[in-house]
Amino acid sequence: MTEDQPDRNRISRRHALAVLGTGAAALISGSEAPFVGEEGVRPARTGQLTTDGSGGEQPSRNGTECEGEACGDSTDHPGESITAYGALSDPDDQRISTAERNLRALLEAARAAGRNGTVYIPSGTYYIGHDGSGPDPFVRFGGREPPGISIVGAGPEVATLAISEHTPPDEQPNQSGLMWEEGYDHGTITVENVRLHGNYEALPNLSKAGGGSWGLQTGGRGRIRLHNAYISGWHLAGLRGRHMVERVERCTFEDNGIGVHNDANGDANSHHISVRPRRGTTCRIRNCQFLDCAGNVVNIRYNDGRLRMVNCHATGTGSGLCKLSGGSHVVFRHVYHEGHTDSLEQKVDERPDGPNFYGRNCINSLGERGSRSVTLRTEHLESWDTTEYALQSRGEIGNGPPAVKWVGDMVAIHNANMTNGEVAIRNREGGSFDGVEFRRLSVHGSSGDVFSTTRSSGRIETLHRDNAGGLGNPGDITIETDREGADPFVPEVPDAADVGINSS
Known part of the structure; x- marks a missing residue:
């Protein structure tokens, strides 16, 4: 398997592992995987998900x-x-x-x-x-x-x-x-x-x-x-940590935030983790597994602190991987994300009005409640099956600067806009992606265009795409090499069995 050719058997195996993981008994056997550090060293496999009924x-x-x-x-x-x-x-x-x-x-x-x-x-x-x-x-x-x-x-x-x-x-x-x-x-x-x-x-x-x-x-x-x-x-949230969360390691979060969504007929939801990191502090989330939530894996709600999610696996994210309305530096490195799953749809009630929370997006910046614009770094991020856009920058909430500085390398987006046929990456309501500095990005299987980022700027070195729409409007983002029809990139991300609770 080369870097430009995704292993479809690997993805099928992930889907099978996710099914096993949705039972309350899903356990991880084997020794703890080492932390993927700044060098990007990926941990060895450590065991398989098991269920005992x-x-x-x-x-x-x-x-x-x-x-x-x-x-x-x-x-x-x-x-x-x-x-x-x-x-x-x-x-x-x-x-x-x-x-x-x-x-x-x-x-x-x-x-x-x-x-x-x-x-x-x-x-x-x-x-x-x-x-x-x-x-x-x-x-x-x-x-x-x-x-x-x-x-x-x-x-x-x-x-x-x-x-x-x-x-x-x-x-x-x-x-x-x-x-x-x-x-x-x-x-x-x-x-x-x-x-x-x-x-x-x-x-x-x-x-x-x-x-x-x-x-x-x-x-x-x-x-x-x-x-x-x-x-x-x-x-509601599994962890409402506010400013106090320093580390979350080798944990499994499952079925959080669904109760409030269903009780409220879809007019409210909550998250696996909600934090407000203060300036000068860092919240680290490492080697974790996330299964089925009506909201996001992590909600960064206020303040100007930092958050790093490294070597994690998330499936069934009703709203998305991250709701971003605070923070100064936010990093997602070696992360697998799958928005829509059959398991999630069975648990989360249909909304009488508005879009369902069946895996809507990957990363959604709604504005800035802190005092600084956020730098979003995504490296080796693989996102599958979002019912709407994959990434968005909006200026809907907060009084801070709404622009997101998006940097990174090796991001693969698959099957965005499963239900609405819009774009995979967009800005809305005063939001933008400014100072984009990206090496490799691929967008495949989206039912719409890649970009609607008219107010955004920066540079993407290489784009691979094969989607129902076209390139769209990237605004002032320069695409140095645009390879339509090229294979997706293959980020280095963990399988479900690599992360989460450790029974040893």
Whole structure:
């Protein structure tokens, strides 16, 4: 296989892996893949996705309730174990009495751990919840509980904290999992080797009750690091990290933001990750897998910080890979993106009005809420199957400069505009791509033109294209070599089996 010839068998295999990955039990076996660094070294393959049909959980001995040593809660673990304070593990027991007991155990373990301490989640499925206490989330570190608490589990395939289906939305509209409060210095927070499950399908009508749920929500001062965590099934975002997200590594995000979309008849959605990186800080997302979300993989909402996504695999992105309305330097390197999937369409309800969130775009800049224009660097990015455009720059929101400086190399866009026949790359409403500096770009299978970028400028060294339309209007972007009918470029991107949670 040469660089100019995509391996169609490889793509078919990815589709098969994505189907396996949409079950809650999708696990990654093998050792952790090394981080693809600035040199662009691609990690070796590390294993295959596997499913065991049981949801990937091993919560009890002989299928019965257990606690303490009976659930494998040895003393060889960090922090305060929730089973030492009475938590019960049973994947079939979502009774509110059990959920309240488990929640009390979690809070007592946090108090025993103290400020900047660690709470341990042993093997098992632990449902939490209660009859209702108004708009407060279940767990608030800082204020009611000590600040800076870390959560560490026995492994994301065996240790699960989940929301009970019997928690009433009318009395408990905020069913978020873990919250670190504003107004506190939390230091360095770690969440690793655990699954956090929002159970959104069993908890409809949260929006109608004026509520919702985030998996993790951070505020105040400090930083949060996620490693080998499985964040799934949250009504809103899996991680609402604001300015505190420093690293997200070897994690899997699945089925987030779908609950609010379906509750609101498609008039709202949310994301896997939502951040607001501050100037001088960098949010790093590495070696992660993203499956099925009504919104975006990452929403950069405010501020002038940096974000780097490296060596990641995303499928089923209802809105797109990235919603860009903040940030100063945003990098996507060695990233595979597939917008529309059958799995996503089965989960996300059709909208009565407007376009469906079935994989609309890849990267969408809506404007700039920060004070600086953003530099978007895309290197070895492969995007498939977007129902609308692949890339857009708009000036719809914010008071900052709306122009995007787009730079990079080796980007391949396939099957853009599956439903509307427009262009693959465009600017709208005052937005533009300025100072474009690109080496290799290919656009294939689009039902419209490549460009509608009348206010944009810069240079693309080599363009390969084969689409239903033509070149379109690139504005003042100079195309030095335009090879119509040439094969797509083939970026170096990970397979699904290369990334996400690690069971070893």
